[in-house]
Amino acid sequence: VITLYDCATAPSPRRARILLAEKGVPHATVQVDLRGGEQFGEAFRAVNPLCTVPALRLEDGRVLTDNAAIIAWAEAAYPEPPLLGTTPLEKAEVASWQWRVEFEGLIAVAEALRNGSPAMAGRALPGPVGYEQIPALAERGRARIGHFLDALEQQLATKDFVAGAAFSVADITAVVTVDFARAVKVRPDEQRHPHLLRWRERMGERPSMAA
Numbered sequence: 001v002i003t004l005y006d007c008a009t010a011p012s013p014r015r016a017r018i019l020l021a022e023k024g025v026p027h028a029t030v031q032v033d034l035r036g037g038e039q040f041g042e043a044f045r046a047v048n049p050l051c052t053v054p055a056l057r058l059e060d061g062r063v064l065t066d067n068a069a070i071i072a073w074a075e076a077a078y079p080e081p082p083l084l085g086t087t088p089l090e091k092a093e094v095a096s097w098q099w100r101v102e103f104e105g106l107i108a109v110a111e112a113l114r115n116g117s118p119a120m121a122g123r124a125l126p127g128p129v130g131y132e133q134i135p136a137l138a139e140r141g142r143a144r145i146g147h148f149l150d151a152l153e154q155q156l157a158t159k160d161f162v163a164g165a166a167f168s169v170a171d172i173t174a175v176v177t178v179d180f181a182r183a184v185k186v187r188p189d190e191q192r193h194p195h196l197l198r199w200r201e202r203m204g205e206r207p208s209m210a211a
């Protein structure tokens with residue numbers, strides 16, 4: 001049986017949960033207690049030495065240790081529905097937006113949270129190395145989130161989905177990022193981001209998004 005190593009409160013494994021739901025991949029779920037430090041314990045290190053979730057154990061025992069691998073595997077093993085675009089140009093657009101949402105959005109929120117929250121002291125980056133916080137990065141992260149929401153608004157003003165005409169992994173990453181920004185008290189604004197808010201509402205109608 002395929003097993004997802006998950007943490008119900010964390011954004012990165014939520015991306016994998018939504019993806020597996022959209023693809024209809026049957027799997028079991030194991031919760032990893034990130035707050036309790038279970039990711040650093042011997043048992044989880046044996047699953048993923050990078051000490052992060054998501055991790056996906058396949059039926060043959062091999063483990064995929066990040067969203068990039070999980071997405072690539074899922075698209076190849078479960079081609080329907082396609083979530084990485086269909087035509088060469090669509091695939092390029094999805095790759096481009098996936099990168100932008102991760103770099104301009106998701107990483108900005110993570111920087112804001114991990115460098116600003118006292119609970120994350122000494123844990124400014126995920127993974128086995130304990131990095132100290134840089135408070136200026138929290139401030140910069142918040143500024144970047146604002147610019148990211150504006151960029152997303154501009155795209156969604158003329159497109160139904162983040163990467164264009166079809167639902168894709170870029171929508172999954174963007175939903176997770178926009179929701180994760182609440183952790184640092186940044187939310188889209190009715191005046192400034194009306195198209196983004198309407199897209200988020202439409203996304204909420206997909207059963208996968210409750211995952």
Ligand SMILES: N[C@@H](CCC(=O)N[C@@H](CS)C(=O)NCC(=O)O)C(=O)O
Pocket residue numbers: 010011012013034039051052053054065066067068123125126127
């Ligand atoms: N490259 C990874 C990033 C995963 C990641 O950063 N996961 C966080 C949860 S959102 C984590 O495991 N954090 C453990 C920690 O903070 O110690 C992916 O997207 O799959």
